[in-house]
Amino acid sequence: MRLASYNVEWFDALFDDSGALLEDGWSARYGVTRIRQAEALGIVFTAMDADAIMVIEAPDTNTRRDTARALSSFVEAFNLRTTGVLTGFINSTQQEIALLYDPAVLSVRHAPMDSPDAPRFDGVLRIDLDIDAKAEDVTFSKPPLEVEVVTASGQRFRLIGAHLKSKAPHGAKGHDQVMRLSISNRRKQLAQAIWLRRRVDALLAAGEEVVVMGDLNDGPGLDEYEHLFGRSSVEIVLGQGAGALRDPNAVEALRPGLAPQPTSARFYMEDTGRYMQFMLDYVMVSSGLAEGAQWRIWHPFDDAVCWRDADLCAALLDASDHFPVTVDLVTVDPTA
Template sequence: MRFATYNVEWFDSLFDDKGRLLADEGWSGRRDVTRRAQAEALGTVFRALDADAVMVIEAPDTGSRRSTTRALTSFAQAFGLRTSATITGFANDTQQEIALLYDPARLTARHEPMATAGAPRFDTEFRIDLDIDAFPDPVRFSKPPLELTVTTASGQALHLIGAHLKSKAPHGARNRDDVMRLAIANRRKQLAQAIWLRARIDALLSEGQSVILLGDLNDGPGLDEFESLFGRSSVEIVMGQGDTALHDPHATEALASRISAQPATSRFFIEPENRYLQALLDYVMVSPDLMARQPEWRIWHPFDNPRCWRDPELREALLTASDHFPVTLDLEI
């Protein structure tokens, strides 16, 4: 089976309030990209992926008038995708949901949020001492992770977690000191979310569950100066250590050598510097028991992956569709 994670930049902008696809000449949420161009590019990418399940990060909004499920169902129908079923978890107020788009002939999925010792439900509050003052601070997810119990057509049970960790920009800062203070506080919160997520993973592994974590952790080895301040990145916290460590070969490669070329899953234009920045932000991590099945990973990077580079239509679609690129996991299961 093939599992994928894909952060689609401003997917929500491609749909009206009834969930109908707006494949027209209006501007999408992407710079200088029309809704038609982005929609058609996404159709090309999703068809090429041919995944059994895609964890969509920044999925269309759910609210009083809008529905993630309606929008993704409309998208799947428009491009004839076999991933015609959608499941979501706790909605958030950011217009960027987390959803699984999957093939109902290949698997079934059920939203199953949990509360375990040391890890309350993801739509509630986690308390941890962030500033070392002996008083626990409340932490909440702006985008609560999506916890799913999945059963494949062969009867294999899996626990999937879709995650989108976020460190807020230092809004309200009035000077350089304010920027630094707020940035450090926000990074503390992101690391606390990673600790919360890892506590849930530990609970699942202790129950003998097979776990796949998919999503955008907005962090990676050596990504910024705060890593040296706090000692570890969010990625290292979520992966864990020892016999219960999750595995993602791209994260492992990046951790092994932080001054050599790194895998990348995203590409952003830095306007003040007139250049592109690439970063490893998107991951598919698997529990130790699944490693025995010899899984294979692929980043669908238009310049780094030979298949993507040799297919001009797919290469251009990947660049037009989003500022992130999909990551797939092929698993005999």
């Protein structure tokens, strides 16, 4: 079974309010038309041929627009087999989290959990973020999508799609105010990672297998304040010891010094006129699913298969500023 995580930049801008694909004008991606981005996404989704894709920054749901309607139009336009669409708690950011899946391969349902130390992801977590011994309220701007998955053979596992975000210090004036707000926002992101990890621990304690996938927006070198904190969001969600999740890309990215690192996102930096690459997207699996698993980042330059396919390479660059990350799991028949 192949699972994919894919952050699609400005996916929402490719659809009108009825969910139909727009074929005219420029997309929200710089220098790329809507039709060119849509066709590029069609090429990428077809090439991945995943059984389920966690779409990060999926089209919006509001009083006029609907995530499932838009994604269904996209699937139909490119004749994809992932005709099922699952969404969870909607948010106000115009960037939903949604799962596209093949109903012939697996069945899914939105299955949010609630516990005293890890409330539902649309709720509020009370946690002390600093050293003042006072709990603060933490919320998700994009509540993670919790999914119960059952494969065609009857194997069950839990799938969590997440998009953690450390907000930029908007409205801050002067170096000191920018620093204070940046540090506060990073604390909140780490609190979200702790919240997510608590859910993983609860599921593992209940005997569930778990997959966490999405954009964690954290890792080595992302901002100048990371040295103030003992661990990154990536390390917190991965965990330690017997309950640690497996993701070789995360392990490589966390290596210190000048060791080569994988990357899953590519951004143009106007101040330098160069592209910078970061590892932001992960697929972390529990130990019971890790045996024989194969991870892949569909990077147009770093993945040899992508590089040799000129059309796929170009499509990956047009489709988004992130590249898909996949894992191939060895599924079993629990009744065998």
